[in-house]
Amino acid sequence: MTVDGGYADFFGPQVPRTGDEGQTATFALASAAYRDNEVSEILKANSEWHESKVSEGQKWAKIFRPNLGEAFATAVVNRMLGSGRKPLIQSFGAEPQVVVEHCLAANRIRKERDNLLSMVMVLCGVLFLPGLLIWLLVFTLRTTVAKRDDKRASTLATTLLVAVGALAVIFLLRMPFTGFWAWYARAAVVMPVVGWFWAKRICERTARDLRARWDSLLSGSSVGAKVPEAVPSSPGETAAEQLRQSLAKLSAEQQSNSVFYAGPKGILGMGTRWGSWQLAEDLVPADPDREIHPFRSWDVIRSIHDQLRMLERGPLNTGGFPKPSIRHWIVTPVDENAGAVSRPEGTDVEAYQVKPHAIQEICNKQQFGSGDRHYLGVQWVLWDGQLVITMLITVTVLYETLRIEVTGHALGRVHPLFSAKPAAKEKSVQKSLKRWESRTIKLPLVDTDEVVRLAARAPLTWYPPLLNWLGGSLTLPEPFGLRHVWADKPWRHRFMADDALRAATPVLRVVHSAAIKVLKENGVDTEKFGSRSASLSGAVQDASPKKADLYDA
Structure with a gap:
């Protein structure tokens, strides 16, 4: 796969088809682009290793704050497609291009809404700026009062709005001006209100569309992400061509065979190391009169690779392993608090892929000291993409000792926050007569404050730095x-x-069996290797997850 591949390589189809299983994690992440929750909700998904941060902007400008979908879609698109972006970590168990395309689609839907709202703001707001500023001030005060912890805050906020409305009516009836300015003053009071009703209809239509897409993704019907701006229709459309190439670059980087080990965080994208089993014995000739036939680490790895391909087959027809992904990985060490990573470059790398001859050389030579290391990985993506199990194998030879190390890595499901479907907006209130009972009332899909927020943000979406x-x-x-x-x-x-624990035993036994076979073929006494392998084979049956990357030292 090349970065400059044709359109058909990356745009057909743009999202997995309806009913495509194994995309739960992808669709859950993509649904965040359509959400209308508070942006601070995403902080609930923070872990001990990875934390999102929400900047609050200016305290006096809370009316311009984004919601979760707006902030998420913008941040993801800028980070994954922005010019000069830093390298990305592969998303095993998910398709990042699909998520980005949904973010682009959500941004396009909101942009169309903001264009209409900007027109409303010009016609009903900017032309009658004094009235618009007064109404914005009133709504800002109302929102500030309503968010106080005091139980009477909501009543006070409503009273404030009613009082201002009454003053507006009195102002219209007993106008202190005459002539042109009298009519302009009346219009300055009325037109922002008319614009609010107009904006409310626009906002409700868009909100229904976004919520339908949110619900559809989590229900499995996989609504398509339409991104027409990513398909150039003529050679002169440089922006579309640049976006197409950025998506192609993202897809190519997802296929990279280079990963990063970040200390206690484990291998980024594969999860922390929960278990480790090591077989290390001396290379002794089976026949004292003959020397060992020379072989290298790559010969052992190649035999292990061939045997791991047989994992999906078994003597009994009982289901067993699905077909795993077996790949050679180049692992680069980075600091656990590193803010960025750097992928291998040079003549040995093409389209983010380390070439086979370079992989073989690293496997045979870079076993001690600084530099990248080679690992053979067998990986399963299970539970519709919610569980990623990776077993990594490395073979090293130092002096006369051959060491075969098998480590287990596991990446869990996407945080449940991303799996929450849109809930109807409603609240519980006390009955007027039976105060000990309550009833549920439906709230509008887009309330007054939300309409004002969206209308105020719309004109500024043309210049994102100011809005941020x-x-x-x-x-x-x-x-x-x-x-x-x-x-x-x-x-x-x-x-x-x-599932993660059960995968360890058969993989370990296949690895040891394949390695011992190579040793026998090359004249090595395998008695100690066999004894050690039997011991590990017994120990791995009682495998339990541990923090294997945290050394007690």
Whole structure:
């Protein structure tokens, strides 16, 4: 796959088809682009290793604050498609291009709404600026009062709005001006209110569309993300061509065979290391009169690779393993608090892929000291993309000792925050006569404050830096990858934990069996290797998750 591939490689289809299983994690993350919750809700998905941050902007400009969908879609698009962006972490168990396309689609829907609201603001607001400023001041005060903890705050806020409305009516009836300014003053009072009703209809229509897409993604019907601006229709459309290339670059980076080990955080994108099993014995000739036939680490790895491909087959027809992904990985060490990563570059790398001859050289030579390391990985993506199990194998030879290390990594499901469907807006109130009973009343999909917020933000969406300075924005965790920064621990789910633990035993036995076979073929005495392998095979049956990346030292 090349970065400059044709349109068909990356745009057909743009999202998985309806009923496509294994996309739960992808659709859950994509649904965040359509949400209308408070932006601070995403902080609930923070973990001990990865934290999103929400900047509040200017305290006096809370009316310009974004909601979760607006902040999420903008932040993800800027981070993953922005010019000069930093490298991304692969999203195993999810398709980042699909998520980004939904973010682009959500931004386009909101842009169309904001264009209409901007027109309303010009016709009913800017032309009658004194009245608009007064009404905005009133709504800002009302919102500030309503958010106080005092139980009477809501009543006071409503009273304030009613009082201002009464004063507006009195002002219209007993106008202190005459002539042109009298009519302008009347219009300055009335037109912002007319614009509010007009804006409310626009906002409600868009809100219904966004919520329908949110619900559809989580229900499995997988509504398509239409991104026409990413498909150039003529050679002169440089913006569309640049966006197309950015999406192609994102897709290519997702396929990279380079990953990063960040200390206690484990391998970024694959999760923390929960278990480790090591077989290390001396290389002794099976025949004292003959020397060992020379072989290298790559010969052992290649044999292990061939045997791991047989994992999906078994002597009994009982289901067993689904087909795993078996790949050679180049692992680069980074600091656990690193704010960015840097992918390998040079003639040995093409389209984010380390070439096979370079992989073989790293496997054979870079086993001690600084530099990247080679690992053979067998990976399963289970539970519709919610669980990623990775077993990594590395072979090292130092002096006369051959060491085979198998480590287990697990990445849990996407945080439940992303799986919450849109709830009807309603609240419980006391009955007027039977005060000990309550009833549920439906609230409008878009309330008064929301209409004012959207209308006030609309004209400023043309210059995002100013809007972010006023209302705040969402800062994504770094190094950023859509899947791992919002992943829960798999051990909280009984069956997911079982799947991760059960994978260790057969993988370990296949690895040892393949390695011992190579050793025998090259004249190595395998008695000690066999004994040690049997011991590990017994120990791994009682595997339990541990913090293997945290050394007690």
